[in-house]
Amino acid sequence: MKFSEKALRFFLRMGARVFYGDGSQVDWIFEKIRRPRTAWLAARNMLNFKLRVPRLAGLITVGIEPVFGCNLRCAYCWGRFEPTLSGKREKLMSWELFTSVIDQLPASVETVTFGSVGEPLLHPRLIDMIEYAASKGRRVAMYTNGTLLHGEKAEQLARSPLSVLNVSMEPTEETARDFRGIDYGQVRKNIQAFSGMRHPGMDLQLSVVIHPGNQTLVERVHEEWRGIVDRVKVAPMIELNVQSCGVRESCSEIWRGNMNIQTNGVVSPCCLDVEGELAIGNLNKQPLREILDGGVFQDMMRGFCRGKVPPRCMRCTEYGGKGVPLKIPKLGKRTDRKPL
Ligand SMILES: C[S@@+](CC[C@H](N)C(=O)[O-])C[C@H]1O[C@@H](n2cnc3c(N)ncnc32)[C@H](O)[C@@H]1O
Numbered sequence: 001m002k003f004s005e006k007a008l009r010f011f012l013r014m015g016a017r018v019f020y021g022d023g024s025q026v027d028w029i030f031e032k033i034r035r036p037r038t039a040w041l042a043a044r045n046m047l048n049f050k051l052r053v054p055r056l057a058g059l060i061t062v063g064i065e066p067v068f069g070c071n072l073r074c075a076y077c078w079g080r081f082e083p084t085l086s087g088k089r090e091k092l093m094s095w096e097l098f099t100s101v102i103d104q105l106p107a108s109v110e111t112v113t114f115g116s117v118g119e120p121l122l123h124p125r126l127i128d129m130i131e132y133a134a135s136k137g138r139r140v141a142m143y144t145n146g147t148l149l150h151g152e153k154a155e156q157l158a159r160s161p162l163s164v165l166n167v168s169m170e171p172t173e174e175t176a177r178d179f180r181g182i183d184y185g186q187v188r189k190n191i192q193a194f195s196g197m198r199h200p201g202m203d204l205q206l207s208v209v210i211h212p213g214n215q216t217l218v219e220r221v222h223e224e225w226r227g228i229v230d231r232v233k234v235a236p237m238i239e240l241n242v243q244s245c246g247v248r249e250s251c252s253e254i255w256r257g258n259m260n261i262q263t264n265g266v267v268s269p270c271c272l273d274v275e276g277e278l279a280i281g282n283l284n285k286q287p288l289r290e291i292l293d294g295g296v297f298q299d300m301m302r303g304f305c306r307g308k309v310p311p312r313c314m315r316c317t318e319y320g321g322k323g324v325p326l327k328i329p330k331l332g333k334r335t336d337r338k339p340l
C-alpha cells in the first residue's frame, strides 16, 4: 500500500472511531473512499447529519443493482424476502439504463458498487458494465456470493478493471450450509483460485454478516483467511421487518452521500430499501440531478431532521450484541440495538 493510502486509511480510521465508535469500520469506508476529496465530502455529509442540516455536501458513491434475483436463498436475505419481492421488478438492469446512470453521475462520485438485492455475476454484461464505469473514471466495487466465481467468468473478472471484490461468506462449513445454503469448501476454492489470478490492483475482501447463529464463530475468520483475502469485513445483520424499532429521529444512511439504483430505475437513498419504499424518483422518468435536487428527497431529509420518519424506517433495526460493530448510526430517540 502506498504511503498516501496509508495516511488516508489512518484518517478514515479516526473518522470511523468518532462516528461508529469503532475503528474497524475503516475497511467498509476505505472500499469506497480512496480520494482525499471524497473523504472531505463524506466528513461534511456526516457533519450535516450530526447537526441535522437537511442537505448533502455531495454524492460520493452509487450502489447499482445489475440483477434482481439470486441463485441462493440466504436465510437473512433473499430466502426471507422472496415471498414479497419475487417478480416485483425487472430481473436485469438494461444496458441503456446502466450507461445512462453512469453518464449522469456527478464528478463527486468516486465509487460505483454492484450488489443490492441479487447476484451480480448472473448479469450477462457484467464485465462490460465494469469496463464502462471504469472508462468513465469511476472505481468499481462489487459483491458476490462466490458460487459462480470460477471458469471463464472468473478469468474475465480477474482481468477487468474492478477495484474491490467482496465475497460474502459464513465462518464455518456448518453455518455456510445452514444460512447461505452453500458448499463452504467449494466457494473457498473459488476464492483461492481467484486470489491468485486477479490483477495486482484489485482488492479481495471477505464480507461476513454477524447474526445470532454465527456470532461466536466470527473471530476465527480473520486467521482462516489470512493470505487468501486482503481483509475481512464484518457487519451486523439488518432486520428489515421488525414490528417497530421505536421512535427514531434521524438515520445516517440518508446522509451517507450514497444513492441506490434498482433494476427498474428507482433511486433510493437507503441500501436496505429492498422494496423501494423510500424511492425519491425513477431514472427512467427523470434525470438524476432533478431527483437529487427534487422535493421528494429534500422533504425526506427535512422530515428526518424534524423527527418525521417514514414508516419503512420504523421497521428497520440491526442485530447488536457484545462485540458486534455498529453499521448505521442513528440520532435522536430510539430503542437500543437488541438481539433479535
Ligand atoms: C444482498 S448481497 C448481494 C450480493 C451478493 N449476492 C452477495 O451475496 O454478496 C450483498 C451483501 O448483503 C449481505 N446481506 C444480506 N442480507 C443481509 C441482512 N439482512 N443484513 C445485513 N447484510 C445482509 C450479504 O451477505 C452480502 O454481503
Ligand code: SF4
Residues within 6 Å of the ligand: 070, 071, 072, 073, 074, 077, 078, 079, 116, 117, 118, 119, 144, 145, 168, 180
Ligand atoms: S446474500 Fe447474496 S447470495 Fe445470499 S440470497 Fe442475498 S443476494 Fe443471494
